[in-house]
Amino acid sequence: MFKTFRPGGIHPSDNKLTAGSEIRGLPVPGQVSIPMNQHIGASPKILVEKGDLVKVGQLIAQEEGFISANIHSSVSGKVLKVDAVVDMSGYKRKAITIKVEGDEWLEEIDTSTELVKEISLERHEIVRKINESGIVGMGGATFPTHVKLMLPRGKKAEYLIVNGAECEPYLTSDHVLILEKAEQILTGTSIMMKALDVDKAIIGIENNKLDAIAHMSTQAEHYPGIQVQGLKVKYPQGGEKQLIQALINREVPSGGLPIDVGAVVFNVGTLLATYQAIQKNKPLFERVVTVTGKYLANPGNLMVRIGTPVSALIEACGGLPENTGKIISGGPMMGKALNSLEVPIIKGTSGITVLPDTESTRKEIHNCIRCSKCITVCPMGLEPYLLMPMGERELFERMEEEWTMDCIECGSCSYICPSNRPLLDYIRLGKVEINKIRRARKN
Amino acid sequence: MGILTISPSPHDHNSESVSKLMYGVIIALLPAFLVSVYFFGIGTIIITLTAMVSCVVFEWLIQRFLMKEKPAISDGSAMVTGILLAFCLPTNLPIWLVILGSFVAISVGKMSFGGLGNNPFNPALVGRVFLFISFPVQLTSWPEPGVNHFAYLDASTGATPLNIMKNSIKSGETMSEILLDIPFYQDMFIGRMGGSAGEIAAAALLIGLIYLLIRKIITWHIPVSILLTVAVFTGIMWLSEPALNPNPLFHLLSGGLMLGAVFMATDYVTSPMIAKGMWIYGIGIGVITVVIRVFGAYPEGVQFAILIMNAFTPLINKYIKPKRFGKEVANG
Amino acid sequence: MSPIVLYTIISLSATGIAAAIILFVIAQRFKVIEDPRLDLVEDALPGANCGGCGFAGCRNFAEACLRSDNLVKLFCPPGGNDTMAEVAAILDKEAVEKDPLVAVIRCSGSFAHREKVNNYDGAASCAIASSLYSGDTGCQYGCLGHGDCVRVCEFDAIHMNPETGLPVVTDDKCTACNACVVACPKDIIELRKKNKRDRKIFVSCINQDKGGIAKKSCSVACIGCGKCEKVCPHDAITIENFLAYIDPVKCKLCRKCVPECPTDAILEINFPPRKEKEAEIKPDKGAETAVEPIASDNTDAEPKSE
Structure with missing residues (x-):
């Protein structure tokens, strides 16, 4: 029995070109720039200076503030400069650039491939270790994981939800992780269950990955309390609120967090990083990135050091095709289009999608014909057709009354609109402006 | 490689468009059209084509010369209006009445409100009701089915x-x-x-x-x-x-x-x-x-x-x- | 006269009189006592409800004028000094003369001067474009060209020039209501002192990058070289973050800085052509800027910078 969420959702063609291709190691590049704004929250404090020698896994930036995360060097070598680098939005952000010399890892990192199932650390030690290792949500949201583990007073988690849905078209990094690192992910799940003191965990996987469901189910038999649940393919199933509703049939209240319905959600990549941090002492400095595109010669799933420029990944996959029109960090539904190839990979980069020029530009905009398709597909029960003109006319207070802040920016409305209207663009603008209004109200 | 395109997500769009939806409606109207041709003959063809063409022409003229915007007749909505208007008229209706009805449907029913998407009333029905109230006699004499396929204005009528x-x-x-x-x-x-x-x-x-x-x-x-x-x-x-x-x-x-x-x-x-x-x-x-x-x-x-x-x-x-x-x- | 007509007239008149009495009573009972000067003040105002004064509309501004003891802090930008003098006369208060201002676009990065490095294909709104990207040219400070300023202008004083992709202010229509300044997410638009014959000298750039980077992304960017600062006899020019700024109050419009600028980032507008001697240094510049507003003078000046 496959489950799914209600209401809304769409079925974009999934284009999982790299499904089933093994994880390939990408050679360490000659130079990396590690941005400081890789996660949601405050930028960490930089600990190194120009000219310092660093090793792989060495702490180079210390968390600062409540919501923040540590950053570790992904290479060994010399710090070339600590200054601002243009990030994928074109604005300059703080980053540490390191010239690679050799590949010398910190000694305390356990590099053996042997599986360690025994969890020796206590609850608070697990949280501290996760904090030290700089782990953030690796599905793309990049919320610092240790903050998620500190539950608000009086709240108790009942379920640990593991997100293996990977509903985003093209991307297969979670899929390949489930196939290759199932036991590590399951151990990571057990660690999180211990840290949160829950005895039930559900792994949700969409049924376009039947091999992953089968493999995970077999492996999960050896882990008490962990259950694998297949899900009907529907975008945006990997959205936190949608996944919780599909798996345990509870609706996260508007403006609330998953913990309000007793659930905590982690992505499979985050759980693998947790396993490596707790059992292998390895901080988060590399991740699997799907490099994909219909015209790419050799697409694949690459193990990439954080800070590697996108161009190195594309070179490893056969170079940029002639007809490239758009390069997206992430998948086509929620990913962000890159403005240059020199942008570094960060902790939340789950994929690089290369689109041909014929699929890069939007189609001509027509009048809204009130076909109500946007309402039908909205997973949050909003009315995008109504919100967009409000955004255009800057009626942000009225937008707030129409539940705009619940929008998860999945893009289903813009995807389905037969008039090609930029619905989400204006709703997103509305969210930004409503946040400003709310901040002003507080002061 | 040219310069990279940047735009907010989503970067994918389904293949549906307004014109595809409208042509879909036209296809769905086809069986009824064929049955009508079978029973009423040439009259159906005359009034349907007249209404379709005049709706499209009126919309083009209004958009081009009155509203001074790029005509969007290719979206097919004017064609649908025309067919629907013809479908609720008797097949022995004089052509000038069909054209008048199309004009009212498009100008009053649709374009006066700002064109596609802004009209509060179904334009075809606006045209039809206008004709029905203004010309009740012509609008309430229906030809008998299957009698003479080549009679248009002079078709024998019944109730x-x-x-x-x-x-x-x-x-x-x-x-x-x-x-x-x-x-x-x-x-x-x-x-x-x-x-x-x-x-x-x-x-x-x-x-x-x-x-x-x-x-x-x-x-x-x-x-x-x-x-x-x-x-x-x-x-x-x-x-x-x-x-x-x-x-x-x-x-x-x-x-x-x-x-x-x-x-x-x-x-x-x-x-x-x-x-x-x-x-x-x-x-x-x-x-x-x-x-x-x-x-x-x-x-x-x-x-x-x-x-x-x-x-x-x-x-x-x-x-x-x-x-x-x-x-x-x-x-x- | 038939009785029906008579009854009709009587009953209608009775209804009318009854309604008039009720209306009169209600009007007396619920009368809002209002200063009659409020309407006078409101009539004196332009009535555009542009919000440039900081109030929601003209009536709110009139109320504020009535309430406050003096008009020091109150000013109606579209109406200007004349309107304020009128208001002051009505209220018997002192109006403060203010220098008239005009909106100035501090970016000359037209299509010709600023190469596109990306192609933006989202909703045509500066607010949306800037919330996600720095822009589709190499300059993260420059004009995005989607015309948010044009849409907010109540006075039809600002237009996009399709050839340059930059907005152009019509000085005569601009009332300095501040709406475009607020709307611009890049803070390019500045309200500057309006000089005689609409003459203007200003640095038409807000790029704070180092000279080399700025110049690479835009051929008319201010590179912060400081030549203008040195030549200015009135200490009106300051350089901060590799960007020159001409203080509109201190500037005496002497034009000495303009020929000094190696990138033509300083614009002089509505000036007569320069004399022969100066024209040798700058062959085209003076003559062109004298007649042409912001947009085209840079295009003409380009061959010289190569």
């Missing part, structure tokens, strides 16, 4: 089943006498009866409905709610006094009900957005239709019913909202 019913009830005939005058239900189902060009064949319109549902151009809520309401309402009257009221099947198969329920009421622009609102709208149309047919002065009331409920659509959209995710939290 529609609804007219026969209305007049006979007025003159005090009993139901069993009236039933002898109207066609058999199976004839009405396939379209062998007097009526407007596209409204006669319930079977062909239902095929169109199935196509629209499969293509996901419309949802089932509006047609089903209208037909169900008419069936239930007339069913109650029939059961209470069978001698004075025809059975529900007669109401479902006669007049423009099927055409209205499937193609007119489901017009995107003028119908509610949310399933619950669609039910209110559909039930409203059903009730008003039956009230006009049974108690009103006109034998047919679908067009008026749809226009009246069109006026309520903004109100329905304002107060009927979709169920917000996480508003009423149901745990468990």
Whole structure:
């Protein structure tokens, strides 16, 4: 029995070109720039200076503030400069650039491939270790994981939800992780269950990955309390609120967090990083990135050091095709289009999608014909057709009354609109402006 | 490689477009058109083509010269308006009336509100009701089906089943006498009866409905709610006094009900957005239709019913909202 | 006269009189005592409800004028000094003369001067474009060209020039209501002192990058070289973050800085052509800028910078 969420959702063609291709190691590049704004929250404090020698896994930036995360060097070598680098939005952000010399890892990192199932650390030690290792949500949201583990007073988690849905078209990094690192992910799940003191965990996987469901189910038999649940393919199933509703049939209240319905959600990549941090002492400095595109010669799933420029990944996959029109960090539904190839990979980069020029530009905009398709597909029960003109006319207070802040920016409305209207663009603008209004109200 | 395109997400779009939806509606209207040609011959072709062409031309002229914007006739919406207008006109209508109706439909019904997407009333119905009220004689003489395929203006005329019913009830005939005058239900189902060009064949319109549902151009809520309401309402009257009221099947198969329920009421622009609102709208149309047919002065009331409920659509959209995710939290 | 007509007239008149009495009573009972000067003040105002004064509309501003003891802090930008003098006369208060201002676009990065490095294909709104990207040219400070300023202008004083992709202010229509300044997400538009004959000298750039980077992304960017600062006899020019700024109050419009600028980032507008001697240094510049507003003078100046 496959489950799914209600209401809304769409079925974009999934284009999982790299499904089933093994994880390939990408050679360490000659130079990396590690941005400081890789996660949601405050930028960490930089600990190194120009000219310092660093090793792989060495702490180079210390968390600062409540919501923040540590950053570790992904290479060994010399710090070339600590200054601002243009990030994928074109604005300059703080980053540490390191010239690679050799590949010398910190000694305390356990590099053996042997599986360690025994969890020796206590609850608070697990949280501290996760904090030290700089782990953030690796599905793309990049919320610092240790903050998620500190539950608000009086709240108790009942379920640990593991997100293996990977509903985003093209991307297969979670899929390949489930196939290759199932036991590590399951151990990571057990660690999180211990840290949160829950005895039930559900792994949700969409049924376009039947091999992953089968493999995970077999492996999960050896882990008490962990259950694998297949899900009907529907975008945006990997959205936190949608996944919780599909798996345990509870609706996260508007403006609330998953913990309000007793659930905590982690992505499979985050759980693998947790396993490596707790059992292998390895901080988060590399991740699997799907490099994909219909015209790419050799697409694949690459193990990439954080800070590697996108161009190195594309070179490893056969170079940029002639007809490239758009390069997206992430998948086509929620990913962000890159403005240059020199942008570094960060902790939340789950994929690089290369689109041909014929699929890069939007189609001509027509009048809204009130076909109500946007309402039908909205997973949050909003009315995008109504919100967009409000955004255009800057009626942000009225937008707030129409539940705009619940929008998860999945893009289903813009995807389905037969008039090609930029619905989400204006709703997103509305969210930004409503946040400003709310901040002003507080002061 | 050229320069990279940057844009906000999503970067994917499904292949649906306004013109594809409109051409889908035209395809769905095809069976009814063919049946109409079979029964009424050349008249159907003349008025359908005239209405289609004049709607498109008027829209182009208004957009080009009055509104001074880029004409968007290629989206097919003017063509749909034209066909729908022709479908609710008798096939022996003079061409100049068809052109006048098209002009009113496009200029008053659609462009005066700002064009596609802004009109509160179904443009085809605006044109049809304008003609019906201004030229009642021409609009209420229908050619007889299957008599002469090449007669246009001079086709021999007869009455529609609804007219026969209305007049006979007025003159005090009993139901069993009236039933002898109207066609058999199976004839009405396939379209062998007097009526407007596209409204006669319930079977062909239902095929169109199935196509629209499969293509996901419309949802089932509006047609089903209208037909169900008419069936239930007339069913109650029939059961209470069978001698004075025809059975529900007669109401479902006669007049423009099927055409209205499937193609007119489901017009995107003028119908509610949310399933619950669609039910209110559909039930409203059903009730008003039956009230006009049974108690009103006109034998047919679908067009008026749809226009009246069109006026309520903004109100329905304002107060009927979709169920917000996480508003009423149901745990468990 | 038939009785029906008579009854009709009587009953209608009776209804009318009754209604008039009720209306009169209600009007007396619920009369809002309002300063009659409020309407006078409101009539004196332009009535555009532009919000440039900081109030929601003209009536709110009139109320504020009535309430406050003096008009020091109150000013109606579209109406200007004349309107304020009128208001002051009505209220018998002192109006403060203010220098008239005009909106100035501080970006000259037209299509010709600023190469596109990306192709933006989202909704045509500066607010949306800037919330996600720095822009589709190499300059993260420059004009995005989607015309948010044009849409907010109540006075039809600002337009996009399709050839340059930059907005152009019509000085005569601009009332300095501040709406475009608020709307611009890049803070390019500045309200500057309006000089005689609409003459203007300003640095038409807000790029704070180092000279080399700025110049690479835009050929008319201010590179912060400081030549203008040195030549200015009135100490009106300051350089901060590799960007020159001419203080509109201190500037005496002497034009000495303009020929000094190596990138033509300083614009002089509505000046007569320069004399022969100066024209040798800058062959085209003076003559062109004298007649042409912001947009085209840079295009003409380009051959010289190569």
